[in-house]
Amino acid sequence: MSRRDLFPRRLDIAHGCIEMTHGGGGRAMAQLIEELFLTAFDNEWLRTQDDCAQFAIPASRLVMATDSHVVSPLFFPGGDIGCLSVHGTINDVAMAGARPLYLAASFILEEGFPLADLKRIVESMAQAARQAGVAIVTGDTKVVERGKGDGVFITTTGIGIVAAGVTISASRAQPGDAILLSGAIGEHGMAVLSQRENLSFDTPIQSDTAALHELVAAMVTAVPDIHCLRDPTRGGLATALNEIAQQAGVGMRLQEAAIPLREPVRALGEFLGLDPLYIANEGKLLAICPAAAADKLLAAMRDHPLGQEAAIIGQVVADDHHFVEMKTVFGGSRLVDWLSGEQLPRIC
Amino acid sequence: MKYLDEFRDGQLAQGLAAHIRQAVAPNRHYALMEFCGGHTHAICRYGIEDLLPDTIRLIHGPGCPVCVLPSGRLQAAIELVERERLILCSYGDLLRVPGAHGDTLLKAKARGADIRMVYSISDALEIARAHPERSVVFFAIGFETTTPPTAVVIRQAQQEGLRNFSVYCNHVLTPPALRALLAAGGEVDGFIGPAHVSTIIGSQPYEFVARDHQRPLVIAGFEPLDMLRAIAMLIRQINAGEAIVENEYTRAVSAAGNRKAQGLMEEMFRVRPTFEWRGLGWLPDSALAIRPEFAEWDAEQRFEMPPIQAADHKACACGEVLRGVKHPQDCTVFGTACTPEHPLGSCMVSAEGACAAYYHYGRFRQAAAS
Numbered sequence: 001m002s003r004r005d006l007f008p009r010r011l012d013i014a015h016g017c018i019e020m021t022h023g024g025g026g027r028a029m030a031q032l033i034e035e036l037f038l039t040a041f042d043n044e045w046l047r048t049q050d051d052c053a054q055f056a057i058p059a060s061r062l063v064m065a066t067d068s069h070v071v072s073p074l075f076f077p078g079g080d081i082g083c084l085s086v087h088g089t090i091n092d093v094a095m096a097g098a099r100p101l102y103l104a105a106s107f108i109l110e111e112g113f114p115l116a117d118l119k120r121i122v123e124s125m126a127q128a129a130r131q132a133g134v135a136i137v138t139g140d141t142k143v144v145e146r147g148k149g150d151g152v153f154i155t156t157t158g159i160g161i162v163a164a165g166v167t168i169s170a171s172r173a174q175p176g177d178a179i180l181l182s183g184a185i186g187e188h189g190m191a192v193l194s195q196r197e198n199l200s201f202d203t204p205i206q207s208d209t210a211a212l213h214e215l216v217a218a219m220v221t222a223v224p225d226i227h228c229l230r231d232p233t234r235g236g237l238a239t240a241l242n243e244i245a246q247q248a249g250v251g252m253r254l255q256e257a258a259i260p261l262r263e264p265v266r267a268l269g270e271f272l273g274l275d276p277l278y279i280a281n282e283g284k285l286l287a288i289c290p291a292a293a294a295d296k297l298l299a300a301m302r303d304h305p306l307g308q309e310a311a312i313i314g315q316v317v318a319d320d321h322h323f324v325e326m327k328t329v330f331g332g333s334r335l336v337d338w339l340s341g342e343q344l345p346r347i348c
Numbered sequence: 349m350k351y352l353d354e355f356r357d358g359q360l361a362q363g364l365a366a367h368i369r370q371a372v373a374p375n376r377h378y379a380l381m382e383f384c385g386g387h388t389h390a391i392c393r394y395g396i397e398d399l400l401p402d403t404i405r406l407i408h409g410p411g412c413p414v415c416v417l418p419s420g421r422l423q424a425a426i427e428l429v430e431r432e433r434l435i436l437c438s439y440g441d442l443l444r445v446p447g448a449h450g451d452t453l454l455k456a457k458a459r460g461a462d463i464r465m466v467y468s469i470s471d472a473l474e475i476a477r478a479h480p481e482r483s484v485v486f487f488a489i490g491f492e493t494t495t496p497p498t499a500v501v502i503r504q505a506q507q508e509g510l511r512n513f514s515v516y517c518n519h520v521l522t523p524p525a526l527r528a529l530l531a532a533g534g535e536v537d538g539f540i541g542p543a544h545v546s547t548i549i550g551s552q553p554y555e556f557v558a559r560d561h562q563r564p565l566v567i568a569g570f571e572p573l574d575m576l577r578a579i580a581m582l583i584r585q586i587n588a589g590e591a592i593v594e595n596e597y598t599r600a601v602s603a604a605g606n607r608k609a610q611g612l613m614e615e616m617f618r619v620r621p622t623f624e625w626r627g628l629g630w631l632p633d634s635a636l637a638i639r640p641e642f643a644e645w646d647a648e649q650r651f652e653m654p655p656i657q658a659a660d661h662k663a664c665a666c667g668e669v670l671r672g673v674k675h676p677q678d679c680t681v682f683g684t685a686c687t688p689e690h691p692l693g694s695c696m697v698s699a700e701g702a703c704a705a706y707y708h709y710g711r712f713r714q715a716a717a718s
């Protein structure tokens with residue numbers, strides 16, 4: 001039977017919306033998958049239309065990570081939930097120093113969600129995956145009744161491989177190490193926040209959402225003995241540093257003046273009373289390496305387009321309390337504590 | 349950033365700090381109270397104490413509206429939203445403040461109460477416009493700074509004939525609290541007054557501090573250089589044996605304040621004969637209620653809201669902290685049973701609470717000292 005016989009009428013992307021049947025396992029679901037997802041993500045694994053993807057992996061250490069995305073609004077300056085869901089998982093894999101290879105994507109769609117919006121999101125994912133050189137090889141679609149979701153939630157899972165000799169883990173941060181940051185903080189969170197219904201600020205801030213694996217590859221080539229990498233997403237730089245300090249049983253000392261921060265983010269933060277140290281990033285990374293290798297790592301980061309504003313922002317110290325302390329621009333010291341409560345819900 | 353960086357300049361700070369170190373008399377101690385929680389947070393966030401000589405001790409005052417709200421008033425709001433099934437709009441800070449028996453608005457929300465976090469009273473008005481079939485109550489708290497916007501919005505609701513909107517008024521006044529602190533005694537040598545309050549009421553209402561209690565008071569802005577400058581001004585007065593009200597925040601504060609805002613407050617509110625403050629107890633003439641002419645927009649007149657007496661947690665020292673008698677770390681549950689995640693008292697919750705400021709920014713000092 002030809003495809004034409006199976007789906008005599010094409011999906012009405014311009015006017016149609018998600019119906020319960022699109023998750024029902026029948027013809028409507030098959031059509032949605034074929035005309036929307038397969039067309040956008042097209043690759044040899046998806047073309048088999050099996051329930052899973054099969055592939056060979058070079059003999060090597062594997063890395064696997066998963067990430068759910070519930071950002072609101074779905075479209076924001078500088079990106080959307082689609083590219084974010086690809087970048088988010090690629091970055092989680094890359095933070096082990098790994099080269100990401102394949103992604104799986106799972107969609108929870110709400111009844112009534114416009115197909116045109118879904119197409120935009122799916123195409124954004126496809127473009128992000130292509131640009132990153134990572135294939136989306138398997139996926140799943142479920143539909144929930146109107147009011148039981150919020151348009152679309154996307155979970156992506158990724159796997160990658162790590163080169164021999166590279167061991168990157170937060171637990172390796174040790175006293176004396178340098179702390180590097182790849183660029184200006186707070187842009188994703190502030191871009192999303194500025195679009196929230198009850199705020200609607202007119203600002204030039206764009207989300208920094210980006211896949212960081214190529215930057216990581218350049219960094220690992222320059223300094224294979226990087227001790228730790230982390231992308232400071234939810235909870236921002238402050239939370240990521242506290243997590244590492246706790247995991248490694250160390251403290252950190254930061255220089256506020258060294259932390260890259262753009263003026264519009266700072267201004268909006270001032271206005272809303274939000275500290276950019278706690279605002280989410282989606283295209284930045286923290287690196288911790290032996291102090292002797294810090295300059296070389298910094299140079300490698302600055303050579304890459306995603307690390308041009310990289311800076312050494314502090315050092316790891318011995319501290320039984322695992323405190324992250326910061327010398328302020330003003331000349332005093334303060335603690336940079338864990339984020340308390342939920343500063344910005346549904347930011348990624 | 350223009351108008352901010354000038355007031356956070358590290359080099360200017362070093363200069364001022366050196367001036368203060370020279371100015372302090374060698375064999376005396378200075379106890380200075382910043383009334384306002386916004387100041388407490390600036391002190392901790394910028395590490396201002398690191399720049400001061402050991403002989404200057406900063407004591408943190410009760411100027412945190414979330415902190416001084418008594419548990420009973422909060423419990424009344426929880427009971428209102430659950431009983432009347434209305435929409436209660438609140439600032440985020442209030443959601444985790446313990447009411448009676450540790451109940452919170454956040455817990456009520458999880459039980460199904462329709463509680464919405466808003467950034468301003470205007471957002472609450474907008475929600476009332478969007479839901480004409482629902483009753484919407486705004487949980488108003490704050491000192492004189494946030495009172496005029498409440499007045500403006502109530503008048504707006506009146507003009508629009510918006511009858512599903514009302515305000516649970518918990519606005520309090522700064523001078524009576526200061527009066528109570530001074531009446532209780534204590535060793536404060538001078539006060540840093542809150543500039544934002546004075547943009548509304550001016551500097552004149554503080555004259556009694558100098559006149560009746562012979563204590564200097566300097567009205568200061570909230571940037572770290574404002575605070576250093578105010579401290580320098582207080583030290584000068586104390587050394588000279590003076591006691592006057594001075595204004596550091598000349599860029600926005602005048603002696604008379606904002607007459608238009610005062611007029612709005614006068615039109616909308618009456619002074620309550622007495623009002624309970626957490627930590628300070630019942631203070632005469634210390635809070636505002638909505639006038640009977642606007643009863644329709646007053647949640648307390650519209651709904652039945654019987655007064656509730658709720659005891660604070662036994663181990664909580666918020667009362668002493670708010671009176672400046674205890675430092676946050678002197679509280680036995682600070683950082684142990686009481687943390688921002690599981691607060692026993694309001695001072696650990698609010699973005700202006702002294703315990704929260706010490707917990708978030710200053711815990712390392714306590715660790716270093718022990």
